[in-house]
Amino acid sequence: METYDLSQNHIVTPPEEIALSTNQLQVYYGSGSRASMTDASLSFPRFQITALIGASGSGKSTYLRSLNRMNDRIARIEGEIMYRGTNINSPKVNVYEVRKHIGMVFQKPNPFAKSISENITFALKAAGITNRQELNERVETSLKEAALWNEVKDDLNKSALALSGGQQQRLCIARALAMKPDILLLDEPASALDPISTTKLEVTLKELTKNYTIIIVTHNMQQASRISAYTAFFHLGHVIEYDQTEKIFQTPEIQATHDYVTGNFG
Ligand SMILES: Nc1ncnc2c1ncn2[C@@H]1O[C@H](COP(=O)(O)OP(=O)(O)OP(=O)(O)O)[C@@H](O)[C@H]1O
Numbered sequence: 001m002e003t004y005d006l007s008q009n010h011i012v013t014p015p016e017e018i019a020l021s022t023n024q025l026q027v028y029y030g031s032g033s034r035a036s037m038t039d040a041s042l043s044f045p046r047f048q049i050t051a052l053i054g055a056s057g058s059g060k061s062t063y064l065r066s067l068n069r070m071n072d073r074i075a076r077i078e079g080e081i082m083y084r085g086t087n088i089n090s091p092k093v094n095v096y097e098v099r100k101h102i103g104m105v106f107q108k109p110n111p112f113a114k115s116i117s118e119n120i121t122f123a124l125k126a127a128g129i130t131n132r133q134e135l136n137e138r139v140e141t142s143l144k145e146a147a148l149w150n151e152v153k154d155d156l157n158k159s160a161l162a163l164s165g166g167q168q169q170r171l172c173i174a175r176a177l178a179m180k181p182d183i184l185l186l187d188e189p190a191s192a193l194d195p196i197s198t199t200k201l202e203v204t205l206k207e208l209t210k211n212y213t214i215i216i217v218t219h220n221m222q223q224a225s226r227i228s229a230y231t232a233f234f235h236l237g238h239v240i241e242y243d244q245t246e247k248i249f250q251t252p253e254i255q256a257t258h259d260y261v262t263g264n265f266g
């Protein structure tokens with residue numbers, strides 16, 4: 001692999017209102033002293049999609065999972081994660097509360113072995129919502145937001161496991177939305193989906209930017225350029241370049257970014 005000067009970077013701060021930002025985030029797995037993520041300082045604009053791209057092992061998931069404290073048990077995370085004026089990377093902050101505001105959807109659809117509606121109401125009930133009408137409303141609203149309602153409205157009591165992969169992934173998005181988060185983190189949500197389901201998911205995500213801020217890891221360059229406003233390029237645990245998506249794909253500032261987006265990499 002070609003070696004690049006990893007200290008060379010180009011990181012912009014979007015002029016838009018910022019929903020979430022990190023300041024020199026460092027992630028150390030286990031008892032290791034070598035950071036798997038170094039000095040990541042990024043600001044995510046509100047009501048936009050930001051894509052995180054980069055080769056396998058470059059630290060995209062490590063970074064994304066740190067944002068809602070999913071790495072707490074397996075890694076030491078230094079630096080700040082600023083959300084609404086609070087550093088949520090502080091031991092004093094309630095992780096459960098963080099995840100109510102910052103939801104996550106994983107690469108592999110992972111619905112519970114329960115009915116479609118129970119998949120959505122499970123966490124709501126755990127959060128103390130017991131009113132039948134409110135639960136029903138949240139099921140309907142979140143399924144509509146995830147563009148799944150029309151396909152499942154007559155099957156709400158059927159097992160979620162009987163849905164197709166694409167439907168399961170939209171159910172997982174609905175499940176995350178039911179908690180009324182502010183920010184949605186998605187780690188390669190379309191990698192297990194066929195092209196039609198992928199297109200559907202992309203349209204859904206675009207639609208969701210009316211109400212949500214989205215940060216998505218993707219290996220699919222076309223996907224990143226189709227749906228995101230900003231793109232961050234990760235390389236060997238460093239954020240090398242962060243700018244408007246069009247700029248990253250057409251006229252990047254850094255050689256490593258250029259090589260990656262044009263496919264001349266590794
Ligand atoms: N649980 C873990 N324990 C120890 N090291 C880890 C763990 N998870 C990831 N790493 C290391 O951190 C680095 C970044 O991995 P990460 O999973 O964040 O990459 P990625 O960009 O998401 O890759 P991919 O595109 O393959 O998903 C790698 O060197 C990886 O081996």
Ligand SMILES: [Mg+2]
Pocket residue numbers: 060061062187
């Ligand atoms: Mg990953």
